[in-house]
Amino acid sequence: MLSQETRDIVKSTAPVLAEHGTTITKVFYQNLFNAHPELLNIFNHANQAQGRQQAALANAIYAAAVHIDNLENILPSVVQIANKHVSLGIKPEHYPIVGEFLLKAIKEVLGDAATAEILTAWEEAYGVIAEAFIGVEANMYKEAREQENGWNFFKPFTVVLKKQESDIITSFYLKPADGSNVPEFKPGQYISLRVLIPGEEYTMIRQYSLSQATRPDEFRISVKREADNDPNGVVSVFLHKQIHEGDTVEVSAPAGEFLLDVTQTTPLAFISAGVGITPMMSMLETVATRTPDRPTVFLHAARNEALAAFRDDVEKHAANMNNAKYKMFYSSEANGIITREVLETYVDTTGDAYVCGPVSFMEAMIRELRTLGMTEGQIHYEFFGPAMQLDNK
Known part of the structure; x- marks a missing residue:
C-alpha cells in the first residue's frame, strides 16, 4: 500500500x-x-x-x-x-x-x-x-x-498447410509437433510465433490473430507479407518465403482481450481493413456456427480485389446465417470507402461493433460510430503491436 x-x-x-x-x-x-x-x-x-x-x-x-x-x-x-x-x-x-x-x-x-x-x-x-x-x-x-492441452511459453508446431488467400496474405495451418491437440480459444485471440531467422543474432516474436474458429487439433494464422525493405516485415517475409509445409515454428498459447461475447444475441457489426480482417474471420465463423440467427454485418475495406482475402469464406459463412449482410469495399473503385453513410446504412447502433485495421482507419471508424450514437462500451477494437493513443474525437 x-x-x-x-x-x-x-x-x-x-x-x-x-x-x-x-x-x-x-x-x-x-x-x-x-x-x-x-x-x-x-x-x-x-x-x-x-x-x-x-x-x-x-x-x-x-x-x-x-x-x-x-x-x-x-x-x-x-x-x-x-x-x-x-x-x-x-x-x-x-x-x-x-x-x-x-x-x-x-x-x-x-x-x-x-x-x-x-x-x-x-x-x-x-x-x-x-x-x-x-x-x-x-x-x-x-x-x-x-487448461486442457495447455502449456506455458513456447511449444513446437508443424506447418501442415500453407495457403495463399490474396496477393499479400497467406494462411499457415499449425498443429502441435508432438501430435497433441490444442486448447479451445476464444474468437478474437492471438498466438505468438517465435522464429530464429538465419543470419539474425536474436530470436524474433510476433503476434498473429487466429483467423478461424476454434478447432480441436490446429491453429490458423493469416499473415500479410510486408515489403522486403520494411523493418516491420522481417518475420512476415521470412514466413512467406522460407517457411514451408513440414517446417516447425514455436508457438505460445492463445491470449488476448479482443473477444467476441458468444453469450449475446444482440446485433453485430464487424468492420475491418487490410489484414485487420483476420480476427474477424474467427468471430464471423463462430457466429455462423453457434448463433446463426444473430443479426450480423460484415464490412471490409481493401485497396483492390486482388489484395482482399477471404471473400469466398465470408460469403460461405453469411450463407449459413439467417440475418447476415456483407460488403467488400475497394478503394481503387468509385464508392470504395466505408463512410459514415455506409455505417448508418448497415450498422445497428443498438448492438456491438468490432473494429480492426490500420490506426487511421480505426480512428475514422470509431469516430463515426460514436457520431452515430454508439457508446464506448459498444465499440471494441484491436491494435496490431503496442497500444497507441487513438485520435477518435
Missing part, C-alpha cells in the same frame, strides 16, 4: 512525464539492451526502431502517475499488456531489471529535477505496479497451463 505522500509525489510528476516521457523511455530501452542484450530475444526490434514501444511505455507510465490514487482505473490496460507479456514469455525476474533501468533513465533525463524523494516515490510505485502485473500474469500462466 502506497503512502499518501508517495502518491502525491508521483502525481506531481505527471506533467514532467507528459513532456519527457518518450525521451525517458528511449534512454531506458537503450541502456536496458546495452546491459541485457539477451532481452532482445523477447522485444520486437521493429517497434523499437519505429518508436512505437517507447511511446506505448511512456503512455503507460503517465497513466500510472495520473491514476496512482486509483490504480484500478488502469486495470483494463494492465490486463491487455499482461496478455502480451504472457504471449512473449515475460517472467517475474524481468521486473526488477526493468525497474532498475527505468529509474536510472528518469534520473539521466531529468537530472537534478529527479530528486532522491521523487526517485524513492517512483521506486515504491513501480514495485506496487510490478506486483500487480506479476500477479495478473501468474493467473494467466496458470490458466494457460492447466
Whole structure:
C-alpha cells in the first residue's frame, strides 16, 4: 500500500512525464539492451526502431502517475499488456531489471529535477505496479497451463498447410509437433510465433490473430507479407518465403482481450481493413456456427480485389446465417470507402461493433460510430503491436 505522500509525489510528476516521457523511455530501452542484450530475444526490434514501444511505455507510465490514487482505473490496460507479456514469455525476474533501468533513465533525463524523494516515490510505485502485473500474469500462466492441452511459453508446431488467400496474405495451418491437440480459444485471440531467422543474432516474436474458429487439433494464422525493405516485415517475409509445409515454428498459447461475447444475441457489426480482417474471420465463423440467427454485418475495406482475402469464406459463412449482410469495399473503385453513410446504412447502433485495421482507419471508424450514437462500451477494437493513443474525437 502506497503512502499518501508517495502518491502525491508521483502525481506531481505527471506533467514532467507528459513532456519527457518518450525521451525517458528511449534512454531506458537503450541502456536496458546495452546491459541485457539477451532481452532482445523477447522485444520486437521493429517497434523499437519505429518508436512505437517507447511511446506505448511512456503512455503507460503517465497513466500510472495520473491514476496512482486509483490504480484500478488502469486495470483494463494492465490486463491487455499482461496478455502480451504472457504471449512473449515475460517472467517475474524481468521486473526488477526493468525497474532498475527505468529509474536510472528518469534520473539521466531529468537530472537534478529527479530528486532522491521523487526517485524513492517512483521506486515504491513501480514495485506496487510490478506486483500487480506479476500477479495478473501468474493467473494467466496458470490458466494457460492447466487448461486442457495447455502449456506455458513456447511449444513446437508443424506447418501442415500453407495457403495463399490474396496477393499479400497467406494462411499457415499449425498443429502441435508432438501430435497433441490444442486448447479451445476464444474468437478474437492471438498466438505468438517465435522464429530464429538465419543470419539474425536474436530470436524474433510476433503476434498473429487466429483467423478461424476454434478447432480441436490446429491453429490458423493469416499473415500479410510486408515489403522486403520494411523493418516491420522481417518475420512476415521470412514466413512467406522460407517457411514451408513440414517446417516447425514455436508457438505460445492463445491470449488476448479482443473477444467476441458468444453469450449475446444482440446485433453485430464487424468492420475491418487490410489484414485487420483476420480476427474477424474467427468471430464471423463462430457466429455462423453457434448463433446463426444473430443479426450480423460484415464490412471490409481493401485497396483492390486482388489484395482482399477471404471473400469466398465470408460469403460461405453469411450463407449459413439467417440475418447476415456483407460488403467488400475497394478503394481503387468509385464508392470504395466505408463512410459514415455506409455505417448508418448497415450498422445497428443498438448492438456491438468490432473494429480492426490500420490506426487511421480505426480512428475514422470509431469516430463515426460514436457520431452515430454508439457508446464506448459498444465499440471494441484491436491494435496490431503496442497500444497507441487513438485520435477518435
